[in-house]
Amino acid sequence: MSKPLVWAHRGASGYAPENTLPAFQRAADLGADGVELDVQLTKDGEIVVCHDEQIDRTASAKGWIKDYTLEELKKMDFCCGQMAYEGVQIPTMQEVFDLLKPTGLTINIELKTGEIFYPGLERRIVELTRENGWMDRVIFSSFNHYSIMEIQKLAPEAKTGFLYADGTLDMPEYGRDHHVNALHPALYNLQYPDYMKKCREFGLDVNVWTVNRDEWLKMCCDFGVHAIITNYPDKARKIIDG
Numbered sequence: 001m002s003k004p005l006v007w008a009h010r011g012a013s014g015y016a017p018e019n020t021l022p023a024f025q026r027a028a029d030l031g032a033d034g035v036e037l038d039v040q041l042t043k044d045g046e047i048v049v050c051h052d053e054q055i056d057r058t059a060s061a062k063g064w065i066k067d068y069t070l071e072e073l074k075k076m077d078f079c080c081g082q083m084a085y086e087g088v089q090i091p092t093m094q095e096v097f098d099l100l101k102p103t104g105l106t107i108n109i110e111l112k113t114g115e116i117f118y119p120g121l122e123r124r125i126v127e128l129t130r131e132n133g134w135m136d137r138v139i140f141s142s143f144n145h146y147s148i149m150e151i152q153k154l155a156p157e158a159k160t161g162f163l164y165a166d167g168t169l170d171m172p173e174y175g176r177d178h179h180v181n182a183l184h185p186a187l188y189n190l191q192y193p194d195y196m197k198k199c200r201e202f203g204l205d206v207n208v209w210t211v212n213r214d215e216w217l218k219m220c221c222d223f224g225v226h227a228i229i230t231n232y233p234d235k236a237r238k239i240i241d242g
């Protein structure tokens with residue numbers, strides 16, 4: 001059984017403001033294998049990295065990302081109350097590609113198409129990923145499985161994963177039938193009977209979120225997941241490497 005990969009959730013968000021360039025740099029510095037991030041579309045159609053559809057929680061202003069231009073968003077402070085990072089900006093997806101290019105890290109791009117169905121987000125993220133030559137270093141995921149099916153249509157070569165919090169379906173069978181590469185379950189779903197066995201049988205990677213406590217990190221190692229999505233990549237690395 002190979003060791004799980006470590007993907008830093010919203011970057012190393014346990015140490016730096018989530019979904020910012022310092023959080024992604026920190027992830028690389030702490031030995032992560034990849035980062036997970038969330039994408040949204042601005043009023044002028046730019047792809048930016050932010051978890052919430054509204055900026056109220058993470059920025060110095062209020063409102064919906066879809067109602068601001070990139071220029072307007074760039075003037076705001078996204079330090080999330082962490083004064084050591086005062087003035088940090090919302091990153092574009094392009095800036096994250098540029099930052100991580102030399103590192104060899106992979107990126108799990110989560111499409112936030114839950115509350116807002118951004119027109120053309122799937123096409124734009126595929127185009128940008130291709131333009132940057134990143135297709136083999138990215139996996140696309142979403143709680144909105146229609147978004148993932150759209151990515152599959154636009155880019156048959158793309159790696160894809162279904163995010164979910166509670167599977168009432170047989171999720172390994174569902175993933176297999178929809179030709180994704182991976183399932184991205186919340187931690188407790190691992191305990192479904194035969195879950196890991198079925199995923200292995202169907203060739204599905206299991207990338208589990210969001211695992212921060214030592215005992216849960218150990219549990220993921222025992223289950224033999226493909227990747228652990230965590231706010232503390234250094235902690236995960238230590239447990240995985242013993």
Ligand code: G3P
Nearest residue numbers: 009036038110163209229
């Ligand atoms: O992609 C894993 C995890 O990020 C999903 O939940 O809400 O943190 O985007 P959330």
Ligand code: MG
Nearest residue numbers: 036037038110
């Ligand atoms: Mg996410």
